[in-house]
Amino acid sequence: xxxxxxxxxxxxxxxxxxxxxxxxxxxxxxxxxxxxxxxxxxxxxxxxxxxxxxxxxxxxxxxxxxxxxxxxxxxxxxxxxxxxxxxxxxxxxxxxxxxxxxxxxxxxxxxxxxxxxxxxxxxxxxxxxxxxxxxxxxxxxxxxxxxxxxxxxxxxxxxxxxxxxxxxxxxxxxxxxxxxxxxxxxxxxxxxxxxxxxxxxxxxxxxxxxxxxxxxxxxxxxxxxxxxxxxxxxxxxxxxxxxxxxxxxxxxxxxxxxxxxxxxxxxxxxxxxxxxxxxxxxxxxxxxxxxxxxxxxxxxxxxxxxxxxxxxxxxxxxxxxxxxxxxxxxxxxxxxxxxxxxxxxxxxxxxxxxxxxxxxxxxxxxxxxxxxxxxxxxxxxxxxxxxxxxxxxxxxxxxxxxxxxxxxxxxxxxxxx
Ligand code: AMP
Numbered sequence: 001x002x003x004x005x006x007x008x009x010x011x012x013x014x015x016x017x018x019x020x021x022x023x024x025x026x027x028x029x030x031x032x033x034x035x036x037x038x039x040x041x042x043x044x045x046x047x048x049x050x051x052x053x054x055x056x057x058x059x060x061x062x063x064x065x066x067x068x069x070x071x072x073x074x075x076x077x078x079x080x081x082x083x084x085x086x087x088x089x090x091x092x093x094x095x096x097x098x099x100x101x102x103x104x105x106x107x108x109x110x111x112x113x114x115x116x117x118x119x120x121x122x123x124x125x126x127x128x129x130x131x132x133x134x135x136x137x138x139x140x141x142x143x144x145x146x147x148x149x150x151x152x153x154x155x156x157x158x159x160x161x162x163x164x165x166x167x168x169x170x171x172x173x174x175x176x177x178x179x180x181x182x183x184x185x186x187x188x189x190x191x192x193x194x195x196x197x198x199x200x201x202x203x204x205x206x207x208x209x210x211x212x213x214x215x216x217x218x219x220x221x222x223x224x225x226x227x228x229x230x231x232x233x234x235x236x237x238x239x240x241x242x243x244x245x246x247x248x249x250x251x252x253x254x255x256x257x258x259x260x261x262x263x264x265x266x267x268x269x270x271x272x273x274x275x276x277x278x279x280x281x282x283x284x285x286x287x288x289x290x291x292x293x294x295x296x297x298x299x300x301x302x303x304x305x306x307x308x309x310x311x312x313x314x315x316x317x318x319x320x321x322x323x324x325x326x327x328x329x330x331x332x333x334x335x336x337x338x339x340x341x342x343x344x345x346x347x348x349x350x351x352x353x354x355x356x357x358x359x360x361x362x363x364x365x366x367x368x369x370x371x372x373x374x375x376x377x378x379x380x381x382x383x384x385x386x387x388x389x390x391x392x393x394x395x396x397x398x399x400x401x402x403x404x405x406x407x408x409x410x411x412x413x414x415x416x417x
Contacts, residue, residue, distance in 0.1 A: 001295050002027040004058050005041065006048050006078065007069030008034050010323075010355035010374035011280035014287045015067060015294070016041045017353070022293040029061055035365045036354025036373075048073045051081040058087050065090065065299050068256075071277050075101035075147055088302035092276050096247050096254035100276040103143050103173040110271060113246035115239050117271040120175035129166035132174035133159060141178075145171040153214055178263035178270050181417045183227060184220075184282045185260045187240045188297060191253030193306040194240045195297075196232050198289060198314055199224050200282035201408075201417060206330060208406045215330045216371055219407030221320045221382055222285040226416050228264070235260060239271055255301055284353055284376045285319035320385040320408045321376040322393050323355070326367050327400020333370035334400055341395040350392025351376045367398055382412035 001024050005012050013036050019025050020040040031054065033043040046053050049072060058066050066082050068074055068091035077094035091097075098105040104122045109115075121132040122145070133140050140162035144152030146169075154165040155177070166172045186197040200222040206212035239260050247254040259275035287294070291313040300306045326333040335356070342365060345352050353376055356369015373396065377388030386408045393403055410417045 001025050001064045001299070002029070002062055003065045003067060003295055004029045004031065004061055004063040005067045005069060006031055006054060006073055008032055008048075008356075009069065009280055010353040010371065011278050011283045012069040013037050013353040013355075014284045014374075014376075015069060015278065017351070018287045018290065018294040019067075022295045024293060025295050027061070029063070031057060034354045034368070035357040035359045036352065038359065049076045049078065051076070051078045054078050055081040055085050055087070058082060059085060063087060065295065065302060067091070067298055069277060071097070071100050071147060071275065074256075074276050088299060090298040090302045091256040092254045093252065095252040097276040099243070099247070099254065099258075099274045101147055103145050103273070104171065106274050107173060109243060109246050113242040115242055115271055116268060118175040118178050120173050122171065122173055123166060124171050126163065126167055129163060129172060129174060133162055136174070136176045139177045141175050142166050143173045143175070144169040145173060155214075178265050178272060180263050180265040181226070182272065183224060183231070183262045183264060184279050185232065185235050185240075185262060186278065186282070186286060187236070187258045187260070188301050188306065189240075189244050189255060189258055190301045190304045190306040191244065191248050191255045192304070194236060194244050194258070195306055195309070195312065196236050196240060197286050197312070198222050199227055199232060200279075200285050201411070202279065202282050203404060203407055206325075206404075208404050213330055215325070217279070217281045218323045218325070218404045219321055220281045220285050221318065221385070221408035221411060222282070222289060223318060225382070225411060225414060231264075231269070235262065235269060238269070243274070255304070280355075281321045281323055281374050284321040284374050288319035288351070288376055288378050289315045289317060291315055315378070317378045317380060318382040318385045319376060319378045320382060320389045321353070321374045322389045322403055322407050323371050324373040324375060324393060324396060324398075324401050324403045325371050326356070326369070326398070327402065329370035329402065335367050335369065337367045337399040339365045339367060339372070339396065339398040341397055345375060345392035345395040348391050348395060349377060349388050352392065352396070372398065372401070382408050386412050
């Protein structure tokens with residue numbers, strides 16, 4: 001099978017790494033990719049938002065499957081021309097991708113499907129925003145309606161800051177605050193059959209102790225020893241299947257990866273958000289535990305045969321990933337610095353997935369984005385996986401590098417996160 005992966009981040013590196021280990025994959029390509037992905041796939045400099053260019057590349061390569069990693073190309077409609085050309089594609093079409101592209105659309109789908117989520121108002125004026133904030137009270141939750149690379153959400157006790165964020169966005173969703181630990185649950189779907197993966201937890205805030213600004217994600221782990229038994233079955237029945245059914249009934253079936261961001265509140269499980277693609281960095285730990293070869297699973301989702309697949313097989317091991325980010329991330333990341341110690345980290349048993357990197361003129365690896373690397377390790381339990389991941393981080397250096405030191409710490413100590 002010839003596979004083309006679209007995207008540039010550590011999620012795509014994790015996908016490419018798993019695909020490269022699948023004996024069914026004869027050729028692996030990535031567009032545009034990064035310096036780490038270049039080690040396992042042939043890179044192609046294509047604009048990932050340009051559906052015609054991506055389709056032309058897939059045709060030229062004779063790709064049997066195209067896997068679209070990030071949300072931006074999905075929301076831009078890159079899947080449509082591929083499907084029109086008869087090329088199997090893993091990832092939803094433009095309309096179903098609105099589940100992530102518009103928070104207001106996601107709320108509408110959830111209401112229609114009876115999926116439990118925070119009560120909310122969609123606001124377009126300062127007056128509406130003020131009324132909605134006062135209806136719920138503090139802590140305030142204000143979400144940009146459109147795509148914001150994980151940075152469009154402000155959760156604050158400060159009413160003025162909440163109003164300011166609302167004013168800076170064209171349209172916002174203001175909703176009730178959900179307390180309780182968060183869980184990311186991914187499911188692979190062909191639009192009818194829904195196959196949940198193992199749960200993971202990510203760390204959205206920049207600094208230890210969940211302080212600092214929201215980011216794209218600073219680390220993740222799986223499994224969740226503290227999660228209630230039966231969580232996956234419950235979420236499949238109350239969230240994932242009804243959402244997939246609702247979109248199919250609307251005539252815009254969702255195939256690809258449905259990501260449910262959940263809060264386990266005192267009043268039950270609630271959806272915080274949906275995403276229309278693999279989450280980054282949770283993918284790094286989920287795929288580290290998947291034993292079933294990946295390509296066949298993604299192809300079955302793309303061609304509508306997921307119902308015929310054997311149950312997925314999982315490792316009992318634990319996985320932890322720690323994101324190394326550049327100085328100034330998330331506000332104004334510095335780039336262009338050489339990265340040292342990559343091979344030493346891998347020799348220590350960590351798997352270094354590249355996020356924002358590029359190759360320099362002399363073959364050196366340079367920082368090229370806010371999140372630079374995702375250092376991943378597996379172990380018999382979370383404590384061991386965590387120790388191995390941080391040993392890898394300790395080997396790596398670049399100017400101004402920052403990372404959280406508490407990824408999976410509470411869970412490894414068997415405490416609630
Ligand atoms: P989102 O982009 O919707 O995932 O939001 C980013 C982060 O903001 C989430 O992972 C939560 O930590 C937080 N958040 C979003 N919505 C809520 C909510 N209703 N109550 C509490 N925290 C929230």
